[in-house]
Amino acid sequence: MKNLFLLTLLCLLSTSLYAQNPGSPTRFTLQGRAVDTSAAPLPSSTVMLLSPKDSSMVNFTRATDKGAFTFKNLRPGTYLLKISFVGYIPFNQMVKTESNSVIDLGDLKMKPITKELFEVVVKTARAPLTIKGDTIEYNAASFKVPPGSTVEDLLRKLPGVQVDQDGNIRAQGQEVKKVTVDGKSFFGNDPKLATKNLQADAITKVQVYNDKTEQAKLTGVEDGKKEKTVNLELKEEFKKGGFGKITAGVGPASNDIAPRAEIKGNYNKFNSKQQFSLVGLGNNTNQQGISWNDYQDFRGSNSFNWNDNADFGFSSGNRFISFGDDEETLGIPVNGGSGRGFSNNAAGGANYNYDTKKTKLSTSYYYNQTRLELNSLRNRKNFLESGSFRTEENSNQINFNGNHRVSIRFEKQLDSLNTLVFLNNSRLGSGNSNVGTRQDLLRIASLTETLSTRNTTNNLSNTNQFGSANSLIYRLKFKKKGRSFAASATYQINTNDGDLALRARNEFFQATNINDQLRIIRQDQNTNSLRNEYRASLLYIEPFAKKFFWESFYNFSLRYDEVDRNVLNVGEVGGGTRNDSLSRYYKNNYTFNRLGSSIRYSYKGLNLSAGAAGQQFTLDGQYASDQTSRTFNTINRTFTTLIPNVSLNYDMKNNRYLYGGYDVNVRIPSSRDIQPIINNTNPLFINEGNPTLLPQLGHNMNAGFSYFNPASFTNLFVNLYGTYYVNQIVYSQSVDPQTLITTTRPENLQGGKNLGSYMSFGFPLKKTKATLNLNTQLNFGNNPTNINGIRNETNNENYTLGARLELTPTDWLTFYGNASIGRTNTRYSINSGQNQSIVNNTYNGDLTLKLPGGIYANTTMNYRVYQNDRFGFDQRIPIWNASVYRIVGKAKKAEIRLSGVDMLNRNLNVSQYAGQNYVQEERIQTLARYFMLSFTYNMRGVQAKMRRDGGY
Template sequence: MPNINISMRAPTKSILLFFLTAALYTNSAAQNYSIKGIVIDTTGQSLPGAVVRIKSGNDSSAVSTNPDGTFLFSKFKSSQFTLSAAFIGYDVYIKAYVINNGTSINITDIKLKPSSNTLDGVVISGTPPVRVTQDTVSFNAKAFPVREGDAVDEMLKKLPGIKADKDGNVTSQGSPVTKIRVNGKDFFGTDVATAIKNLPADIIKNLQFVDDYGDQAKLTGIKTGEPEKILNLTIEEDKKKGYFARASAGVGNSDRYNANLRGNSMKGEQQISFDGTLANANMRGGGGDGITTRNAAGLNYKNEFNSKLSADAGYNFTNDKNNTISSTYTLNILQDSAQNPINRFEDARGNNNADNYNHWFGGNLEYKIDTMNYLKISPNFSYNTGSGNNTGGSLTTQDNLLTRRDSRNSDNSSNFNGRINMFYNHKFSKKGRNLSAWGNINYANGENNRDVYNKYLNTNASVVDSLIQNQLNNQNNRSLNLNVGASYMEPLWAKIFLEVNYSWNRSSTNSSKDTYDGVGGSQLFNPDLSNIYDYQFITNKAGLNYRYIGEKLNYTLGVSAQPVLLKGQNLGNNVETTSRSFNLIPSGRFSYKFSYQQSLDVNYWGRNNQPGFQQLQPISDNSNLQNIITGNPDLKPEFVHSFSAHYKQADWSAGKVLLANFKYESTNDRIVTIKRRVPGTVNQLTTYTNTDGFYTMQGDYNISKPLSPERKYTIGYSGSGQLNNNISFTDDNRIDAKNVSWRQELEFRVDLKDIVNFEIETSYSQNSTHYSSATFTDRRSNRFEYGIEGRNYFFKDLTIGYDFTKQVNSGFDNGITRNPTLLRLSMEYKFMKKNMAALRIEGFDLFDQNSGISRDVFDNVIVDRQVNRLGRYFMLSLIYRVQKFGGS
């Protein structure tokens, strides 16, 4: 009986304990409420960074809204509460709420009204044309209207601080835009030119130029490194259902043709887009070096399957055939052991033909597991093949030495690159506590086969000799990069957070090169120029960041410790080299919001750059006997210190915008060239070494001011400048070359609805180089450029377009440099119902003077280059367009 009593008491106690625990849990759970919502303005634009507070009795809590304007309180003890939302430049929103059903509420009616004193009595359709936040400059599309049927690229031309050239390249505040997103999802991958042509401008609500610091920054707010410039296009709500299609076909003289088909279908968050091109008129605006025939197709898909799962994917195919005829004038600044100056001139001509095929696939899969967990997987694959041949010659002079070279080169290559990025974030119940983890894997495999033929005729005083070189190079490079890391952020007080992070990176590269010399009609293996070389670059980085988040002031102070290991194995002679270093890296970010339309960001960070395999591989590349290049296996990684500042200001009432940027970088252990002259010849031997003293400084500004309330007349001032201190060695003598380049530009734009849109632009730029030795002559080139681009409208169906540019160049060493005058005219007539069809006739480069002129300065070298571009031709095109969005 005692045993029976014991066995009965144990389960009884367990059952009572179970029910008591369940009751307590149920009671606790019933008191926890989830409150989420979104803060917007009266136009429906989200307000990131708004402060939201909820209060019930003595219980209160506060959060800042996410980049998309959303917020979440995961655990609140009362079903009745008062909510307030505040944002600089807006009236405070206050309202009482009651959760009657369930334990959660989604609040979507929080609309903030602009403060009456902010607009100073001037209202522009109820919406400011330009908004400035810490990382975003947002333009209201309605404030920059374009012609019916225009694509997004035409709207970009009107935006202050934005440049969109004829070939589809877009820059914002001097930085290239590398991606386009639609409603926050990638659109056509990195093909910016296709993306801005694919969407009609009249469905766009806002154009947001975002400094993107990556997925972790979006979720935690910790921002490090240099951001990627991204354009995000938001679609009007009533235009998210419908379709758009545009087809065009054109034929011209000189066998020119240009055909394009693009379409876009949207059903809420589901979107499918297609773009196809067949053209031999240099793709889009007729620009670009050489003459290009392009066959291309692109497909983009995005969908939000439910509130948790969304995806986007894109595929692009291109086949480019290009012929470029170039003349290049290269000056090498040298000096001997007695510090005497030596100038080496090379005047080269080339005719290059290339045929390249490229396949790219990429996308993102986002899974919001629940309100606390987020997972993103991003695959990216590319495969390309190419073939080409180049014929040309050069004349090189140095003192009384002269060498003439005739060359014929051909090559075939194939490259595969696969990358998968994974990111996971967990939000804890305590506000601000986050755990992030990531992993990346990148594999690349490339092969290149090159056939080289050179004939040299050398003259030294009255002595003449010749040499013929015939060589075959087969090279294969494989690399595998692994990166994993984690970050944990802990809130210390209401506005103060502490982050601890760690990352590990390993990059492994294998490079094999087989060289064969042509002798007597056969190919003989050359072991001295052949090798197999492996190297590994390994870093461990542990860091600590202190972050303060205020309504106006945000700053992050951090420090990281990073040991670096660089190992190389020369498998040809069984020699191994090892380089170790340790870096203590401080970092900082300061952001101050003077007002909703005025902000300043200041950043500092450090990073390592590993040497390239060609710089490390301890064998020679003598495919050009005038410049034999040999790697240095003892190179150390570079360490770069970077400092940047960004200032943004916008005037709501007038639409005036001021944008300014500054950046400074200095590099320890900079990898530079060492050039040694071969006595009695114009030839030189090139290798690499590490040195200090390299730095670069650059800045730019843009001011845009409308001269009328409806932006009929706009004036813009912009400028940029850059200073580089280049370093090189000749016969162990150091040469510092300071290169200064700057550009100033003035723009005047007129936009009269249904009458005319045109822009007058004039600019002056200068590029000068000063050497550390007083015996070297400074070099300077100048360019003055002016032009007008626009369209005049007659009636409702006739448009006259024009694009005129004049360049005046001076100071270039190439004696045949031209000062081209470029003129392009077009006339378009629209017909059929709703102007669905159009007939266009265009004349390109009517003066037949199109050419590309450039100057590059690096190490101790100045390169002036001029290339051919597509010349005069005429084209007749038929365009057909259909679209239906919403109820229209």
């Protein structure tokens, strides 16, 4: 695969170089000058060469400041020359090959649009591509795709737009942040949501431009930040009515694997005011949750809601404070990819949106459940100051999770100046798990391994969870431009009740005392937790000079945590006694206040902001072994921090953009980390809290530059970033020298940093036919931790090189190939003899052909390489998928597809990772080769994609 990819690339480059050889006698140069009726130049006019047969684009460029343009190395033939300029009638002229090597058309005069000429302009064929400042508008009809193709396929045809194998979109070298339909968020702002279900023939225009942030739109104050945005303009006949599809597939059993089956469908109906959606799925093909494209249809215009952040500050929506890892998501789980292990899945829901100029309402209900079976092998090697030990682990688990989710969003524009928003997201879930694990700990000395400890554990658990977040946001725009006010209030509640039956057998083969050679643990653990949080925020922006704005904000949070954990040691015949060392009851009250202000300068593309905030965090907590205890231990801590913030955004015109900034973020220890609770779920790796933890501060800096040439469609993007930590929260380890039991405890260490960069460079090898994109990513990290009381510095160096080749030479063939070569060098200060290098390489190829008879064939190859020479790890996994499908019926609403997934039967989930003082590799058995015959019916025409990896 690797050699095939390189060979294809070299062949293409050779062809491209030959095509550009000016010495070729069959080529000619075409040049001219775009001017108005008075012979004044029309700078930056869009100039295109089209095929006279179907008006498809052959080449394009932009005129210079003097209106001049040149096309070199053109093949002999007949071309349609089209020139467009804002406010002028498009210019059209046929150009035929002559004997001259250079054809000079001279001054080409364009007429301004007048009222009398408006009808002529309407009748004039639209230009395939128009460039207006930093906006590029594509005429969808000029870029041919096969019948039934999706918007994603259309985007792949557009010059300057790249869509990778996962559906991520980059335009002009930058990631697309938002997608709109007819200027509205009908399909959310995630590119993968907005492009996978709409048909290409539903689109009349595609516009790519830099949009303002939602905060800038709200306040009227330019913050200098830009979001690369794609707008899809629908044809009139697609702007109303219902659409949807249903897919059903079945495949035979093979290799002791049960028959595969799946069914999924959605129905959507919307008009200018209302949207209604139904979605459902069921499968045993590892599609764990609703797919991105179905989620797009299901949630409609409220897939994502911008500017719903209820915490203000520094115009970024970042509170500069986080509470460890306690936060829980309440949203609908969206993945849709092939997960690990073997899973049976079911889901369904309904959504209703009401959208007018002054009132917007969205309500939804969604249920999903997954039964997941995981069989995994892990091999982990831990490094100590002197020596090391290895852990071999084999685990089998069956997990079930089911969740009900409800969401409400209501926005009311009271008048032209006042807006009110209410948000609710709630979840009710339950689950159970059965986990069986065997772990062998082997002591390594003098190149020999000796079995030291063996653990056999069986855990049965049940959980019930409830969560609800509610926010009310009020926004006021004053009549004075730039002056605005906002206020918000939030209430959030989370409960988590769980029961765990822990049964463990621990054998210590090197214990000298016979009584210490075997430890049996039989415990019933019950944990009930409650978290309430109240938040409020205020924001005021005042323009005090023509170019200056003053922004002030206040944040308040009051959080209450209560956890009651009871652990019973049970006997063989039942009954039990309380284990006071593992049982805990605690209450924590967190109070957070932040007051800040900043000054913003905005003029002619230059936007500079500087400010600071003072914030205070207070923890008032108490804990004991039981809530009935007479004596409680207390934790009373107050932390005061000054938070600076500086940002620079400079639109340098001519499609060049420079940005940079500095800020500080604060991470508050989580409740789990700050309480002295001992977690012995894995008896050989015990976790305990630390009530003396301090908040972690991170000093963040970033800078970047982007450039896009609209004439050549060459793009460059460079980003640099770095973080330095103060009082970093790390998880230090203490390893018992006899039993090798590891106890992990969070604590603060000074130092630690992370530096990195990302660069991408893209250019067309042949415009509209072939594009090459190169990228590189570097990351250097330093992470301190204590191992048996000795500070260990783990230094990681990550290097990644990538390339992507896109070939779309004709309507019947597309090829996408990419390679990613990654290497991680890890060095340990306490045991440099264990330094190592990890290789993670991925090679992908995706080929689609349109065959006679309306048949499509698609094949993909994914080749993954995992290597670690230090420990002799070498895993190579080729995954080959293929499908043949045909659109049937006069209305082209149905599709029959035969798919083969993992044709080589090699699928295996593999990962390798180098951590603080260890390296770990993991293998998980995962759904492998199967075949499926599926039928799809679509109300508006099946989406026959020119790139597909096994289904919709």
